[in-house]
Amino acid sequence: MTINCKGNLIDLLSPKVMGILNITPDSFYDGGHFKNETAILNHVESMLNQGASFIDIGAYSSRPNADFVSESIELQRILPIIETVLKHFPKALISIDTFRSAVAKQCIEAGAALVNDISAGKLDKNMLQTVANLHVPYIMMHMEGTPQTMQQHTNYSNLTKDILFYFSERIALAKSLGIVDIVIDPGFGFAKNLEQNYELLNHLELFKMIEKPILVGVSRKSMIYKTLETTANEALNGTTVLNTIALQKGASILRVHDVKEAMETVKLVESLNI
Structure with a gap:
């Protein structure tokens, strides 16, 4: 099971880690932490040295009730960061966290390698065709509504079956347009309440029937810290537990804020399969 990133075949039979670089002021955990070039480059260097295969850059917070950000502001935030990161780390494989086709196109043209779309193309009718034209891997996530409204869309007839059906439809459409490399993300925390997040994790193995790589992003999310009655800052141990599962x-x-711990988790879990 491989994806082609800028001519590099990435083998996902051995799990990989995607490090998060949020350049938004309002992300739930690290919003506003990386305000200048030095801080950004230090963080990227640290994640790469710790073993991250991908760096996921987002300029629009998708946390519940996040503020709306215009397309022009999103581009103003993200394009200089791509240029800076690739200038210093030319081999870095950058994933662009956006649901806008114009942002995806300009970022890929600037040197990014993947598109990570929280809406699976449902928030921009041009996204799927744009990704097909760009010939890059596409991460499609399950979400209902928008970041501003998603927590009002948590009614399902059968959570797992509904999400499996959602992916079957979106994958069929993506493949019909010519998208080859597809990764699915069940969307923990997106249009799902606390109990639904754990139900989804409990049935995660069922998503293997889709025969696409599965991305999981639970890092420091509220499904952890609300259950433990703590905070995002204190949710690393809980993140490691759920990443293991x-x-x-x-x-x-694994899409994470803490690359070192995630890499250790991968190594230990893989050792069980020797």
Whole structure:
């Protein structure tokens, strides 16, 4: 199971880690932490040295009730960061966290390698065709509504079956347009309440029937810190526990804030399969 990133075949049979670089002022955990070039480059260097295969850059917070950000502001935030990161780390594989086709196109043209779309193309009718034209891997996530309204969309007839059907439809459409490399993300925390997040994790292995790599992003999310009655800052141990479970249930990519700990988790879980 591989994806082609800028001519590099990435083997996802061995799980990989995607490090998060939020350049938004309002992300739930690290918003506003990386305000200048030095801080950004130090963080990227640290994640790469710790073993991250991908760096996921987002300029629009998708946390519940996040503020709206215009397309022009999103581009103003993200394009200089791509240029800076690739200038210093030319081999870095950058994933662009956006649901806008114009942002995806300009970022890929600037040197990014993947598109990570929280809406699976449902928030921009041009996204799927744009990704097909760009010939890059596409991460499609399950979400209902928008970041501003998603927590009002938590009614499902059968959570797992509904999400499996959602992916079957979106994948069929993506493939019909010519998208080759597809990764699915069940969307923990997106249009799902606390109990639904754990139900989804409990049945994660069922998503292997889709025969696409599975990305899991639970890093420091409220499903952890609300359950433990703590905070995002204190949710690293809980993140490691859930990442371990996700790997055992078939996750191919862990999207995380803490790369070192995630890499250790991958190494230990893989050792069980020797």
